[in-house]
Amino acid sequence: xxxxxxxxxxxxxIQSLVDKAKQELRKSEQQGEKxxxxxxxxxxxxxxxxxxxxxxxxxxxxxxxxxxxxxxPIDSERAPxxxxxxxxxxxxxxxxxxxxxxxxxxxxxxxxxxxxxxxMGKHVVGVYPQDAKPTSFPGxxxxxxxxxxxxxxxxxxxxxxx
Numbered sequence: 001x002x003x004x005x006x007x008x009x010x011x012x013x014i015q016s017l018v019d020k021a022k023q024e025l026r027k028s029e030q031q032g033e034k035x036x037x038x039x040x041x042x043x044x045x046x047x048x049x050x051x052x053x054x055x056x057x058x059x060x061x062x063x064x065x066x067x068x069x070x071x072x073p074i075d076s077e078r079a080p081x082x083x084x085x086x087x088x089x090x091x092x093x094x095x096x097x098x099x100x101x102x103x104x105x106x107x108x109x110x111x112x113x114x115x116x117x118x119x120m121g122k123h124v125v126g127v128y129p130q131d132a133k134p135t136s137f138p139g140x141x142x143x144x145x146x147x148x149x150x151x152x153x154x155x156x157x158x159x160x161x162x
Contacts, residue, residue: 096113
């Protein structure tokens, strides 16, 4: 048996620490620091999205945010469970950034994430690579007249949101 060093923690203690961390992130966002962002994307675009995530961590980049999106696919084939987990991530965010490419149109999850974000009262912004504007956009982007900008304009667009 492994030793615990005499310390103990219960689920309640861990949950209280998680709640406290979430409050601190929200407080820092309200003070004008990094935004809490959920990134919606088609899995085919994971490399570009990972580059966007890396830019947000680079101190020389104007894009700054705490990433609340799903980094790894949720290990389930039950759509209600997956939606619940994604909804929890969206709820922790103040903004959903939709990475737009020609693959985005093929993803039913992206459309659902956009609709869920709007339903939860979150800001939604579309972003695409400067030299690769998609030829079409997911229905909820068009229907809700969501602003879509090239990658270099994302930082200014986020900064203008209240």
